[in-house]
Amino acid sequence: MPSSKPPNHSSSGGAPQPGEAPELIWLRPERTGRGPRPAHSRTSIAAAAIEIADAEGLDAASMRRVAAALGAGTMSLYNYVPKKEHLLDLMLDAVAGEYDFTALAPTGDCRADLRRLAHEQLATLRRHPWAAALVIARPGLGPNALRYTDHFLAVTEPSGLDGAARLEALALLNGFVCQYAQYERTAAAGAKWQAELAGYLGRAAMSGQYPHLAAAFATATPPSGDPDTVFDRSLDRVITAALAPVTPP
Amino acid sequence: MPSSKPPNHSSSGGAPQPGEAPELIWLRPERTGRGPRPAHSRTSIAAAAIEIADAEGLDAASMRRVAAALGAGTMSLYNYVPKKEHLLDLMLDAVAGEYDFTALAPTGDCRADLRRLAHEQLATLRRHPWAAALVIARPGLGPNALRYTDHFLAVTEPSGLDGAARLEALALLNGFVCQYAQYERTAAAGAKWQAELAGYLGRAAMSGQYPHLAAAFATATPPSGDPDTVFDRSLDRVITAALAPVTPP
DNA sequence: CCCTCACTAGGTACATCGTACGTAGAAGTG
DNA sequence: CACTTCTACGTACGATGTACCTAGTGAGGG
Numbered sequence: 388m389p390s391s392k393p394p395n396h397s398s399s400g401g402a403p404q405p406g407e408a409p410e411l412i413w414l415r416p417e418r419t420g421r422g423p424r425p426a427h428s429r430t431s432i433a434a435a436a437i438e439i440a441d442a443e444g445l446d447a448a449s450m451r452r453v454a455a456a457l458g459a460g461t462m463s464l465y466n467y468v469p470k471k472e473h474l475l476d477l478m479l480d481a482v483a484g485e486y487d488f489t490a491l492a493p494t495g496d497c498r499a500d501l502r503r504l505a506h507e508q509l510a511t512l513r514r515h516p517w518a519a520a521l522v523i524a525r526p527g528l529g530p531n532a533l534r535y536t537d538h539f540l541a542v543t544e545p546s547g548l549d550g551a552a553r554l555e556a557l558a559l560l561n562g563f564v565c566q567y568a569q570y571e572r573t574a575a576a577g578a579k580w581q582a583e584l585a586g587y588l589g590r591a592a593m594s595g596q597y598p599h600l601a602a603a604f605a606t607a608t609p610p611s612g613d614p615d616t617v618f619d620r621s622l623d624r625v626i627t628a629a630l631a632p633v634t635p636p
Numbered sequence: 637m638p639s640s641k642p643p644n645h646s647s648s649g650g651a652p653q654p655g656e657a658p659e660l661i662w663l664r665p666e667r668t669g670r671g672p673r674p675a676h677s678r679t680s681i682a683a684a685a686i687e688i689a690d691a692e693g694l695d696a697a698s699m700r701r702v703a704a705a706l707g708a709g710t711m712s713l714y715n716y717v718p719k720k721e722h723l724l725d726l727m728l729d730a731v732a733g734e735y736d737f738t739a740l741a742p743t744g745d746c747r748a749d750l751r752r753l754a755h756e757q758l759a760t761l762r763r764h765p766w767a768a769a770l771v772i773a774r775p776g777l778g779p780n781a782l783r784y785t786d787h788f789l790a791v792t793e794p795s796g797l798d799g800a801a802r803l804e805a806l807a808l809l810n811g812f813v814c815q816y817a818q819y820e821r822t823a824a825a826g827a828k829w830q831a832e833l834a835g836y837l838g839r840a841a842m843s844g845q846y847p848h849l850a851a852a853f854a855t856a857t858p859p860s861g862d863p864d865t866v867f868d869r870s871l872d873r874v875i876t877a878a879l880a881p882v883t884p885p
Numbered sequence: 886c887c888c889t890c891a892c893t894a895g896g897t898a899c900a901t902c903g904t905a906c907g908t909a910g911a912a913g914t915g
Numbered sequence: 916c917a918c919t920t921c922t923a924c925g926t927a928c929g930a931t932g933t934a935c936c937t938a939g940t941g942a943g944g945g
Binding site for chain 1: 930931932933934935939940941942943
Binding site for chain 4: 668669670672673674675708710715
């Protein structure tokens with residue numbers, strides 16, 4: 388369609404309409420009003436994709452599989468999701484929509500609120516093991532992600548930090564929780580190879596090339612309590628770091 | 637070389653040999669001694685793959701492309717790298733081998749050493765933009781990664797923390813630096829869409845659905861100094877968090 | 886009212902990916 | 916020497932994302 392659309396149509400408010408289609412899926416209207424009603428919605432598409440990804444992993448959520456799960460032809464999906472990337476955006480935002488922000492309403496105790504929020508986030512990421520890697524890789528700008536950001540800003544209001552610092556704190560905490568979820572995931576996946584891994588590490592430690600590693604292993608207490616304990620311990624440190632005033636000294 | 641030749645070839649020393657081939661590539665010997673000499677080495681393979689990934693992105697480093705860059709047939713590569721995953725392992729470990737640990741030798745000032753190490757790591761991740769996502773997703777157990785771990789343990793020895801706590805600190809710091817590198821990457825990639833993104837966020841803020849976000853934007857100072865300043869500021873906080881004693885209260 | 890055309894649904898086709906499998910030959914061991 | 920065990924590589928298969936094309940539908944302007 389090289390026929391350039393004339394600059395009519397009074398671009399939608401302040402939206403910069405550079406040339407053709409916007410890159411962010413959130414900038415495309417879900418429905419324009421003309422033509423037949425779409426048979427599916429973004430939320431139903433995201434739900435179908437999430438169900439597949441939860442059950443069989445992110446790779447299983449291919450365009451074909453998702454379309455089939457919706458009872459649609461493969462290429463019909465491209466009317467809703469111009470690129471596979473955008474499907475991931477929809478999935479992520481749907482996951483971000485699982486929070487119950489009224490139950491997490493700010494209590495005035497900033498640290499406690501953040502702890503609860505982080506635990507909720509970890510639970511969500513455990514429910515959707517594929518999500519952590521995506522959250523790290525992509526910005527997340529859908530309506531639910533914005534709602535999450537807004538909630539975070541509300542919770543951290545009593546901290547005395549300004550907006551920018553609180554957004555940095557959000558990134559820090561978000562990153563930590565995702566990281567931890569990822570760690571749990573690889574640890575669970577690697578449990579089968581733990582035996583050969585232990586042998587490998589043991590041999591590496593005994594090789595003398597890694598003296599400090601060997602020393603650390605010698606004084607290690609493997610279990611160190613249940614897995615949530617180590618999360619809580621690190622979480623507390625990260626919250627402290629995130630809420631620290633901008634220029635301590 | 638502690639890998640003493642086992643008297644019987646049924647079990648290789650302390651390595652648990654569950655059924656067939658080990659899952660970690662580091663558990664397969666690079667050379668068994670029998671048959672013709674391999675025409676390539678793990679390091680040369682990793683170097684070729686890294687060159688491609690640096691220039692054209694991680695997706696361009698396909699088995700075919702890497703094999704062609706080595707002047708080998710596609711399937712020959714599978715003699716060295718039984719799975720694509722393992723190629724990524726090789727690449728990551730080669731990147732981890734770029735550190736000059738003698739130049740980063742511990743000085744006794746734990747915080748300063750960690751700052752230098754983190755800056756070196758950020759520089760490395762900027763040189764190889766694809767690496768951050770992989771470091772987050774995979775454990776990293778090759779010889780160079782182990783050397784890095786050992787160095788980190790050496791540097792943090794004066795902190796007074798035990799081995800386990802220092803490994804947690806490593807994960808925390810590592811995660812933060814990778815996260816930051818990823819953020820830089822997506823920010824750079826999104827610079828083109830910054831205009832439409834700004835419009836989108838502005839409209840979202842004006843919609844009234846995100847009051848705290850709108851307030852934060854209203855008081856925002858976009859540049860906030862050069863990008864390294866914000867890294868340094870957060871890095872300091874994360875180092876503090878990572879080195880905090882195990883049970884503060 | 887009906888015409889019109891933006892929109893939807895869906896099929897076919899292609900390049901590219903990872904990799905299973907089989908064959909041919911070379912280097913080390915007995 | 917023969918035998919074993921490795922390397923090298925071509926062919927082939929299933930899966931993926933998606934460009935392009937054909938129909939058909941239903942709301943808007945005349």
